[in-house]
Amino acid sequence: MKKCAVACMRFLEKSAALTVFLAFGLIFSPFPSAFAEAPPSSAFADERVSLPEAARGLDVTTHWKPAEGKLLLTRENHCAEILIGAKHARIDGHLLTLATPVVAANDAVTMSLADATALFSRLLGRTVTAKEISTGLLATPRIERDERSRIEGVRHVSYPDFTRLVINLSKSGNVGDVKLKHIEGAAALEIDFPKTGVGQAAAPIEVGDRFIKRIEVGRTGSGASVIVRTNVDDFEYETQKYDEPARIVVDVKPAAPGVLADLRASAHLPVQSGAWADQEPEIARGTTPFTTVVIDPGHGGKDHGAGGRGGLLEKDVTLSIALKLKERLEAAGVRVTLTRSDDSFVSLRGRTVIANRAKNGAPADLFISIHTNSHVSPSVGGFEAYYVSDAVDPGAEATAALENAVVNLEDTDGPEETSVASILWDLQYAEFIADSSALAFITQEELGKRLDTRDRGVRQARFIVLSGVAMPSVLVEVGFISNRSEESRLKTEDFKNKCAECLEAAVTTFKERYEAKLGLVNQESSP
Amino acid sequence: MTKGRSLKIALAVLWAVAVMVLAGFAFKLLKEFSHPPGRRASVQAPVPPPDMKERAVKLYFMDEDAAGLVAEKRSVDLGAGGAVDGAAIISELIKGPESGDHFASIPPGVRLLSAYELGDTLILDFTRELQTNHPGGSAGELATVYSIVNTVTENLRGINKVQILIEGEETETLAGHIDIRRPLSPDTKWMTARFHEKPED
Numbered sequence: 219m220k221k222c223a224v225a226c227m228r229f230l231e232k233s234a235a236l237t238v239f240l241a242f243g244l245i246f247s248p249f250p251s252a253f254a255e256a257p258p259s260s261a262f263a264d265e266r267v268s269l270p271e272a273a274r275g276l277d278v279t280t281h282w283k284p285a286e287g288k289l290l291l292t293r294e295n296h297c298a299e300i301l302i303g304a305k306h307a308r309i310d311g312h313l314l315t316l317a318t319p320v321v322a323a324n325d326a327v328t329m330s331l332a333d334a335t336a337l338f339s340r341l342l343g344r345t346v347t348a349k350e351i352s353t354g355l356l357a358t359p360r361i362e363r364d365e366r367s368r369i370e371g372v373r374h375v376s377y378p379d380f381t382r383l384v385i386n387l388s389k390s391g392n393v394g395d396v397k398l399k400h401i402e403g404a405a406a407l408e409i410d411f412p413k414t415g416v417g418q419a420a421a422p423i424e425v426g427d428r429f430i431k432r433i434e435v436g437r438t439g440s441g442a443s444v445i446v447r448t449n450v451d452d453f454e455y456e457t458q459k460y461d462e463p464a465r466i467v468v469d470v471k472p473a474a475p476g477v478l479a480d481l482r483a484s485a486h487l488p489v490q491s492g493a494w495a496d497q498e499p500e501i502a503r504g505t506t507p508f509t510t511v512v513i514d515p516g517h518g519g520k521d522h523g524a525g526g527r528g529g530l531l532e533k534d535v536t537l538s539i540a541l542k543l544k545e546r547l548e549a550a551g552v553r554v555t556l557t558r559s560d561d562s563f564v565s566l567r568g569r570t571v572i573a574n575r576a577k578n579g580a581p582a583d584l585f586i587s588i589h590t591n592s593h594v595s596p597s598v599g600g601f602e603a604y605y606v607s608d609a610v611d612p613g614a615e616a617t618a619a620l621e622n623a624v625v626n627l628e629d630t631d632g633p634e635e636t637s638v639a640s641i642l643w644d645l646q647y648a649e650f651i652a653d654s655s656a657l658a659f660i661t662q663e664e665l666g667k668r669l670d671t672r673d674r675g676v677r678q679a680r681f682i683v684l685s686g687v688a689m690p691s692v693l694v695e696v697g698f699i700s701n702r703s704e705e706s707r708l709k710t711e712d713f714k715n716k717c718a719e720c721l722e723a724a725v726t727t728f729k730e731r732y733e734a735k736l737g738l739v740n741q742e743s744s745p
Numbered sequence: 746m747t748k749g750r751s752l753k754i755a756l757a758v759l760w761a762v763a764v765m766v767l768a769g770f771a772f773k774l775l776k777e778f779s780h781p782p783g784r785r786a787s788v789q790a791p792v793p794p795p796d797m798k799e800r801a802v803k804l805y806f807m808d809e810d811a812a813g814l815v816a817e818k819r820s821v822d823l824g825a826g827g828a829v830d831g832a833a834i835i836s837e838l839i840k841g842p843e844s845g846d847h848f849a850s851i852p853p854g855v856r857l858l859s860a861y862e863l864g865d866t867l868i869l870d871f872t873r874e875l876q877t878n879h880p881g882g883s884a885g886e887l888a889t890v891y892s893i894v895n896t897v898t899e900n901l902r903g904i905n906k907v908q909i910l911i912e913g914e915e916t917e918t919l920a921g922h923i924d925i926r927r928p929l930s931p932d933t934k935w936m937t938a939r940f941h942e943k944p945e946d
């Protein structure tokens with residue numbers, strides 16, 4: 219009897235332990251969720267795995283950023299950012315808390331097996347088991363490390379005069395011997411990377427713009443090649459290579475008539491040797507006439523913008539001024555596209571897409587975003603003009619972040635979004651900032667001539683809508699809707715007409731300067 | 746061993762299991778209550794808070810003219826490390842200015858959910874009120890964003906950037922203008938000239 223009781227007690231203890239274990243299992247569920255958390259204590263918490271090796275076993279690409287003490291793991295369009303010594307990782311921008319920090323020792327970056335399961339589950343979007351990681355490690359030959367550079371992706375940006383391809387590589391080494399050649403008898407350019415791998419097999423990229431039909435990335439015997447199918451047999455190309463991130467930039471355009479052009483197009487031009495530049499070449503704009511302006515009435519639909527104490531809404535004021543400005547500009551012979559022409563909601567990205575296609579599918583010549591300001595203090599008033607900030611971090615990290623954004627958009631949102639993100643990325647190199655600055659000062663001056671409110675000056679800030687448009691742009695805050703007297707002015711047709719008049723004058727002045735510059739360029743280039 | 750006895754034991758086992766499961770759920774609930782999912786990494790101080798000291802910090806608020814940011818000095822207990830210190834500083838910023846000439850840069854009703862440190866970036870996760878209660882306008886939005894960014898980066902050593910999240914998610918803007926999708930470095934360019942270089946004391 220006693221024996222039996224002891225046995226029963228043991229059984230009871232065991233089931234209790236099992237229950238506690240199960241209950242904990244519930245609490246510390248290792249399944250991926252929006253913010254998955256690694257099991258803090260479990261059977262495999264102590265076991266550590268080499269991250270790059272685990273990644274290889276799961277077909278995840280590893281990028282090293284030694285200067286930043288960072289490891290990037292990428293798979294398709296997902297990216298995990300791992301910081302050595304940190305207890306957090308970032309996956310597609312979300313944070314993952316780790317049970318133990320990531321450690322770099324003896325040439326290996328390791329993470330607890332428990333953390334690794336959570337990490338890879340999130341990255342791959344499925345439940346990755348500890349066993350799978352361990353098996354992957356065994357299956358992967360540890361010594362045969364692939365030290366070659368790989369083609370990570372190809373982007374394109376369509377400009378009025380040419381199409382730019384950006385071929386991203388996993389690292390900058392060993393790409394000096396890239397060869398470009400015009401495939402004989404075909405409308406195609408072959409870019410040969412003799413010692414380079416291909417990150418992922420990808421379907422041909424259908425470009426379908428004025429110059430390029432399609433881009434095909436493939437493996438060759440020991441390397442990789444990118445074949446660019448063009449619309450015309452006779453084309454020219456220019457190539458540059460850059461670091462951080464490592465990339466080859468190829469601009470393709472139809473050949474200019476002439477012997478020199480023919481020679482250039484048929485020559486086998488190697489990639490320019492020398493140091494990796496840190497800036498991409500200037501885009502040659504200013505060769506097409508100024509015809510099209512995009513007017514962006516701020517906010518709209520469910521987004522009311524700022525509101526006045528008397529009930530006036532920013533979205534109504536901005537639309538009214540935009541419609542008046544459109545009428546004036548059209549009367550003056552300028553083509554106008556509105557990002558919205560009624561009280562509908564248009565996303566900020568949607569606005570930039572409209573602007574970047576407004577001129578026969580290409581970016582317009584000018585972008586004006588109209589807003590009304592607001593401040594907690596009801597006495598603050600006046601008008602200001604903003605242009606896009608160049609305070610965007612110029613470092614590799616920002617570039618890489620934007621590159622990721624491009625990849626994400628390419629894979630999820632279709633070609634429209636791609637061009638925006640690509641253009642946004644290119645904008646980091648400050649192409650339109652000088653023009654935008656000039657435009658902002660012209661606009662502020664014109665507003666100052668006709669409005670009797672306070673001139674608050676020209677400013678520069680990271681406006682999302684301005685950073686996405688590939689053209690000179692300005693954002694005007696015509697007045698403070700939070701200021702009682704300005705709110706009542708903003709209600710009047712007279713004030714709104716004056717605003718439209720100022721903006722029309724600014725466009726005209728800018729257009730004249732643009733055309734003068736264009737004329738000058740043409741004179742200089744003629745012999 | 747009788748049938749009655751084994752039934753009793755079986756019942757006891759069942760009861761024990763039920764209690765444990767309930768306790769488990771209770772614990773889980775409690776845990777989620779104190780640290781809702783997605784905010785767990787929040788501001789739990791590492792054991793035990795080392796070297797906590799009252800320190801002078803500079804908080805940036807909106808000036809009366811919407812021309813830039815103005816600083817106020819406060820004493821905050823710091824020393825627990827980047828994320829915890831960052832949270833303490835932001836909590837102080839949320840309280841608003843003491844001077845009648847300055848304006849709160851954070852809309853009413855906003856709470857900080859958590860702070861994370863990742864490299865030189867402090868990630869600050871706010872409740873949705875930072876968006877929904879924002880009065881709008883570029884001037885106000887710039888003041889909100891950079892009162893947070895400039896305050897944090899100026900007071901925390903090793904933190905050079907701030908990423909603002911709304912309830913765990915990256916967001917395009919707070920009020921439709923300023924891009925906050927990526928970590929931001931401190932900026933004074935948007936202010937009128939007298940604030941350039943370094944915001945005034």
Ligand SMILES: [Zn+2]
Nearest residue numbers: 516523589590
């Ligand atoms: Zn606005």
